Amino acid sequence: MKPVIAIDGPAAAGKGTLARRLAAALGLAHLDTGLLYRAVGRLVLDAGQTPDDPAAAEAAAHTLVAADLARTDLRGPEADRASSLVAKMPGVRAALLAFQRRFAAQGAVLDGRDIGTVVAPDASVKLFVTASPTARARRRWLELQSRGVAAPLATVEAELQARDAQDAAREAAPLKAAADAVVLDTTELDAEAAFARALEIVQSRLGFT
Numbered sequence: 001m002k003p004v005i006a007i008d009g010p011a012a013a014g015k016g017t018l019a020r021r022l023a024a025a026l027g028l029a030h031l032d033t034g035l036l037y038r039a040v041g042r043l044v045l046d047a048g049q050t051p052d053d054p055a056a057a058e059a060a061a062h063t064l065v066a067a068d069l070a071r072t073d074l075r076g077p078e079a080d081r082a083s084s085l086v087a088k089m090p091g092v093r094a095a096l097l098a099f100q101r102r103f104a105a106q107g108a109v110l111d112g113r114d115i116g117t118v119v120a121p122d123a124s125v126k127l128f129v130t131a132s133p134t135a136r137a138r139r140r141w142l143e144l145q146s147r148g149v150a151a152p153l154a155t156v157e158a159e160l161q162a163r164d165a166q167d168a169a170r171e172a173a174p175l176k177a178a179a180d181a182v183v184l185d186t187t188e189l190d191a192e193a194a195f196a197r198a199l200e201i202v203q204s205r206l207g208f209t
Contacts, residue, residue, distance in 0.1 A: 001107065002028060002106065002107020002108075003026075003028070003107055003123075003124035003125065003206055004104050004107060004108060004109075004110070004120050004122075004123040004124050005019075005022060005023075005026070005028070005108070005109040005110070005123060005124060005125050005126075005127070005202060006110055006115035006116035006119070006120050006123035006125070006126045006127070006178070006181075007019045007022075007109065007110065007111040007112075007115065007126075007127045007128075007129060008111070008112060008113055008114065008115050008116050008117070008126070008127070008128050008129070008175070008177065008178070008181065009111075009113070009127075009128055009129035009130050010113075010130060010136065010160075010163075010164050010167065010175060011080070011136065011140065011160055011163055011164070012131070012136035012137070012139045012140040012143075012160060013129045013130050013131045013136055013186060014129055014131065014139070014186045014191070014194055015111045015127075015129040016032055016034075016111055017191060017194075017195075018111075018127075018129060018194060018195060018198045019032065019109045019110070019111035020032075020109075021195050021199075022109050022195075022198060022199060022202060023108070023109040025199060026109070026202070028107055028108050028109050029103065029106055029107070029108040029109070030108065030109045030110075030111075031100065031103045031104075031108060031109075031110045031111075032069075032111055032112070033096075033100055033110055033111065033112035033113075033115065033119070034083065034111070034112055034113070035069045035074055036064065036069070036096045036099065036100070037083040037084075037086055037087040037092070037096070038074040038075075038079050038082070038083040039064055039068040039069055039071060039074060040057060040060045040061045040064060040083075040086045040092060040096070041057075041079060041081075041082025041083045041085065041086050042068075042071060042073060042074060042079065042082065043060035043063065043064070043068065044056050044057055044060050044082065044086065045078075045082060047060070051081070051082040051083075051085040051086050052085045054089050054091060054092075057085075057086040057089050057091070057092050058089065058091040058092055058095060060086075061086070061091070061092045061095035061096055062095050064095075064096070064099070075143075075147070076144065076147075076149055077149075077151065077156075077159060080159065080163060081159075081163075084163045084166050084167065085166075087113075087167070087170070087172075088166065088170040088171075088172060089172065090171070090172040093114075093118075093172045093173055097118070097119065100112075100115075100119045100120075101119060101120070104119065104120050104123075113167055113173070113175045114173035114174075114175070116128070116177075116178035116180075116181050117173065117176065117178045118173045121178070124205065124206060125182075125201070125202050125205040125206060126178045126180055126181035126182065127181060127182055127183075127184055127198060127201065127202070128177035128178070128181040128182070128183045128184065129184050129186060129194075129198075130183065130184070130185055130186070131185060131186045131187040132187045133157060133160060133161055133164070134157065135186075135187045136160055137153060137156050137157030137160050138153065140156050140160060141153045141156045141157075144156065182201050182205075184197060184198060184201065
């Protein structure tokens with residue numbers, strides 16, 4: 001049976017990059033579960049409705065298909081806000097839970113905010129990837145710049161902090177490290193060092209020599 005690797009953490013901590021690289025290194029499938037909520041938020045906006053409308057968000061979650069995850073407009077401040085709003089809703093999370101668990105059943109690396117606590121509580125390895133708010137804001141700001149999105153660094157940091165507060169306070173699967181997760185702080189680590197450390201942790205937990 002192939003392992004399930006759960007990688008959780010706040011936005012811009014580096015968990016997505018780590019998850020993709022770990023999946024490739026271990027020969028496993030990868031799912032960025034945050035894209036599910038971003039896609040739901042976009043579907044709500046496409047319909048001319050607001051992401052804080054539970055009925056609209058739940059309806060969109062039930063219509064979600066894999067192709068929606070390939071959209072090119074799932075990143076950026078508007079998508080961030082919509083995603084955070086729909087992710088607070090128990091009905092949306094319930095609608096997407098089965099999708100995530102089916103994906104994990106094949107053996108996979110999943111990254112998000114409640115993988116180790118809700119989606120895959122029996123995961124083979126759990127990582128909680130984090131970094132300081134300042135470091136995460138700068139990473140997100142550089143990412144936005146690379147895509148031609150102009151946004152002041154201070155605004156990006158304020159939006160990240162607001163999202164952190166929303167994610168940690170929501171009643172449905174709040175953002176937190178699983179009790180048995182290994183915490184990996186990437187504040188002082190570049191991408192290569194973070195990947196090396198994450199791979200070391202995963203291989204150790206899986207019993208690789």
